[in-house]
Amino acid sequence: MTVMITGAAGGLGRAFAMECAARGHDLLLTDLSAEGLGRVSQGIRRLYGVRVFEKSCDITDERAVDELIAYANGAGLRLDMLLNVAGLDREGGFLERGFGDISAILRVNVEATLRVTHRALSLRRADGRFHIVFVSSLASMYPMPLKATYAASKRFLLDFSIALGRELERENVSVLALCPGGMPTRDDCIRAIEAQGFWGRATTTALETVTRRTIAKALRGKKVYVPGAVNLLFSILGKVVPPLAVAKLVYRRWSSVQKKLA
Amino acid sequence: MKTVVVTGATSGIGLAACRELAKLGYGIIGVGRNADRCAGTAEALQGEFPEASIAYFCADLSRQAEVLRVGREIRSHVEEKCEGKLRALVSNAGGVRSYYTTTEDGYETVFALNHLAGFLLSHALLPCLKAGGGRLLVTSSASHKGTRVNWRDIMFRRRYNPLAVYKQSKLLNALFAFGFRDRFSGLGVSAACVDPGLVRTEIGLKDTGGLVKFVWGLRMKRGVEPEVPARAFARLIDAEEPPRALYYRGAKPARHSRQVNRKNADRLWNLSEQLSGAHREEAKT
Numbered sequence A: 001m002t003v004m005i006t007g008a009a010g011g012l013g014r015a016f017a018m019e020c021a022a023r024g025h026d027l028l029l030t031d032l033s034a035e036g037l038g039r040v041s042q043g044i045r046r047l048y049g050v051r052v053f054e055k056s057c058d059i060t061d062e063r064a065v066d067e068l069i070a071y072a073n074g075a076g077l078r079l080d081m082l083l084n085v086a087g088l089d090r091e092g093g094f095l096e097r098g099f100g101d102i103s104a105i106l107r108v109n110v111e112a113t114l115r116v117t118h119r120a121l122s123l124r125r126a127d128g129r130f131h132i133v134f135v136s137s138l139a140s141m142y143p144m145p146l147k148a149t150y151a152a153s154k155r156f157l158l159d160f161s162i163a164l165g166r167e168l169e170r171e172n173v174s175v176l177a178l179c180p181g182g183m184p185t186r187d188d189c190i191r192a193i194e195a196q197g198f199w200g201r202a203t204t205t206a207l208e209t210v211t212r213r214t215i216a217k218a219l220r221g222k223k224v225y226v227p228g229a230v231n232l233l234f235s236i237l238g239k240v241v242p243p244l245a246v247a248k249l250v251y252r253r254w255s256s257v258q259k260k261l262a
Numbered sequence B: 001m002k003t004v005v006v007t008g009a010t011s012g013i014g015l016a017a018c019r020e021l022a023k024l025g026y027g028i029i030g031v032g033r034n035a036d037r038c039a040g041t042a043e044a045l046q047g048e049f050p051e052a053s054i055a056y057f058c059a060d061l062s063r064q065a066e067v068l069r070v071g072r073e074i075r076s077h078v079e080e081k082c083e084g085k086l087r088a089l090v091s092n093a094g095g096v097r098s099y100y101t102t103t104e105d106g107y108e109t110v111f112a113l114n115h116l117a118g119f120l121l122s123h124a125l126l127p128c129l130k131a132g133g134g135r136l137l138v139t140s141s142a143s144h145k146g147t148r149v150n151w152r153d154i155m156f157r158r159r160y161n162p163l164a165v166y167k168q169s170k171l172l173n174a175l176f177a178f179g180f181r182d183r184f185s186g187l188g189v190s191a192a193c194v195d196p197g198l199v200r201t202e203i204g205l206k207d208t209g210g211l212v213k214f215v216w217g218l219r220m221k222r223g224v225e226p227e228v229p230a231r232a233f234a235r236l237i238d239a240e241e242p243p244r245a246l247y248y249r250g251a252k253p254a255r256h257s258r259q260v261n262r263k264n265a266d267r268l269w270n271l272s273e274q275l276s277g278a279h280r281e282e283a284k285t
């Protein structure tokens, strides 16, 4: 089995790569950072001895993605799974950011993710089942003031993922949307979680558990995965509480968290 | 003048050890992870000991590339300024994490920092230790007792428990000293590990939160000042004879866990070589 992972040099991508390698899967890893990619690939080879193919790529660049696909074809790779991990998470009010930052969120989280998915589907095996995972977010469940663009981009992925899954069922392709709350991927994320106090910790789920269960669920053909009991509850609340009320609540919470972090 | 390298030298036990050693007239090479703290500490120590030779190097030791880089830098420094000779390497940097996180190499952070970094750095500095008839001292802990190496999942990808991970890392420290002794004592480089006792430092408050922070906040109050273990390090380094025992509590030989044996030490050594590419690095030098 061969798994392709985007954003593989980041915290969540690395954890996914380790999980897949521990399961004995070969890997096709990509990330913007060639250096980071080289480091994690070397680490995986040394620890697990699986085959790791690596190619850095700016997935917002059409030509670069062409090259990535050509590279995989050249290596004779056929894929069984695609993990769309690459994404941008930038916080702050709409007016506090330059528009470049805002459109970058859309370009990476939405456009580039769909581009990679579209192209990677051409690399799937003729005879086997293919699995796609979109890393959405708990933020996809509500309108989120101060993270408006980010949350909406993740909402796009959630809806898209469910729709695409229905569409591709007859192609023997399964699609899973992963909607995690906070994840302690790096030391600064841990500090951010701590800054949110009790709720930060309550909505945080362990990285190693999330990655393990995500792969297991994807293989079983599940459609949506919200890790953690508290998060699941929040996601259900998000469906019953009116959006205007949620927006008000979220706004209050994020303003106070951002004050603490500043 | 004799020179020592101390990692984790910007706070806690490492910093106190630098101070004790500077007092005895040793040249100090400290390693820390934060550039400002490194510069500030070097300046403060220099102020206290105007005669001493003090140099600080900054590196995030949880990252292998950084360990290799700083290892090369320290080696050229020692070759230029200290006749290529080191009296000791105190492998002391360490930490705790509340959650499973990976380093850029994909390895669990506490495993990478508390164990692999010292392994790799000792290889980089081996020529200097050999030339100086030096000693390797690893900061282990009594918490290495009552646990085993989780060989099936040494990076705790399943059921991450901060205390279990930390305890294992301190057991790995003792096993590393064991393996190092086996391989290099014939070359005149000795090795031992030191249990500093319970020490009042902020180790459990950094990069952690919740329960870990709370528990350490209570525990640290009962600890001794870092000067106490620091004096033990200074004595083991300053003593004419290299340390005979493998495991010390303070400066006195003490009993270690039965898990600290050759079988485990060899297994860890092989794994560490595989994970760090240390044998290849050594072949290059």
Ligand SMILES: NC(=O)c1ccc[n+]([C@@H]2O[C@H](COP(=O)([O-])OP(=O)(O)OC[C@H]3O[C@@H](n4cnc5c(N)ncnc54)[C@H](OP(=O)(O)O)[C@@H]3O)[C@@H](O)[C@H]2O)c1
Binding pocket: B007, B008, B009, B010, B011, B012, B013, B014, B031, B032, B033, B034, B037, B059, B060, B061, B062, B092, B093, B094, B095, B113, B139, B140, B141, B142, B195, B196, B197, B198, B199, B200, B201, B202, B203, B204, B206, B223
């Ligand atoms: N305190 C105790 O009761 C106790 C008991 C048994 C064993 N130990 C051991 O003693 C050693 C020192 O601990 P301590 O209590 O003195 O704690 P500490 O004050 O936190 O010292 C740890 C040192 O390591 C440095 N460090 C942390 N992460 C690093 C990284 N990624 N790269 C480079 N340096 C890094 C820290 O730098 P910063 O200054 O920038 O934070 C600090 O200088 C540890 O190995 C610990 O396991 C402590």
